[in-house]
Amino acid sequence: MFLVLRGGCAARHPYPFYLSRKYGVPNYVLLLLRSAGEFRIGETHFSGLPGHAVLIAPETPYQYHNPSGEYMDDWLHFEYVPETENSGAALKKEPPFPPAGRLLPVRSPEVLSSLIRQLLWEKSYTPSACLAENTDALFLILFNHLRFDCSPPESLPAAVPFQDQLRMLRLSLQNSPEQEHSIARCAAELKISESYFQHLYRRLFGISFQKDLIRLRLEHSMELLDSTEFTIEQLAAVCGYRSEVHFYRQFKAAAGCTPAQYRRRHEKTDKKSRRKDNIV
Numbered sequence: 001m002f003l004v005l006r007g008g009c010a011a012r013h014p015y016p017f018y019l020s021r022k023y024g025v026p027n028y029v030l031l032l033l034r035s036a037g038e039f040r041i042g043e044t045h046f047s048g049l050p051g052h053a054v055l056i057a058p059e060t061p062y063q064y065h066n067p068s069g070e071y072m073d074d075w076l077h078f079e080y081v082p083e084t085e086n087s088g089a090a091l092k093k094e095p096p097f098p099p100a101g102r103l104l105p106v107r108s109p110e111v112l113s114s115l116i117r118q119l120l121w122e123k124s125y126t127p128s129a130c131l132a133e134n135t136d137a138l139f140l141i142l143f144n145h146l147r148f149d150c151s152p153p154e155s156l157p158a159a160v161p162f163q164d165q166l167r168m169l170r171l172s173l174q175n176s177p178e179q180e181h182s183i184a185r186c187a188a189e190l191k192i193s194e195s196y197f198q199h200l201y202r203r204l205f206g207i208s209f210q211k212d213l214i215r216l217r218l219e220h221s222m223e224l225l226d227s228t229e230f231t232i233e234q235l236a237a238v239c240g241y242r243s244e245v246h247f248y249r250q251f252k253a254a255a256g257c258t259p260a261q262y263r264r265r266h267e268k269t270d271k272k273s274r275r276k277d278n279i280v
Contacts, residue, residue: 119138
């Protein structure tokens, strides 16, 4: 299990900050860089820039500073203690630690920063009954992100400018399909041109913004047809369509049937499934 000891987010250290621990510390240290930095971990020296992380193993000597100005990072001190039975045998295999003592590329720094922030929140405010389980789950997600980011470049999708912002924007499309989402509005939020926004969106998701928005809205409508008794007019409204006719046409073009036909087919399938379950 993991135990968070202490940490901070967006910690700022004015020049000439210089941290040196000749014998290291008895726990792990994770640093997420928000500024440039010079590091010596054990016998290894390297320079780092924002968008990188460093994991330092226990009892490892380390030093770091920013010779050019302010040093800034997110940081976390933590311990890992394998769970054991009375026999001393480990209950679980060791979690997938990322490589220690080297510079780790981070493709989505804000994701890692949010995980560090959440770990600190859990430590301070989560009831003890579920603290260990929540902490272990968050560390597994954190480590998986770091290990994935360290994969060979050829095995990773090419990075796209505004990648994190576009992903968050797409989540907002999924979570609020009833709202008005236009290319002009989304491009303005990112402060880029509409044509550049459309280019980046297609490059990242493999589909145009408009087609993706339609697909997400229709997927949402199909889920509601299966699970609610909304009328077609209500469905059109909660899925972001101002016109019932427009919704009807797009649905039929995508599903090959009308919304009412789709609902009847799935009602029949559900009834057959329930009868089969009762027989069994």
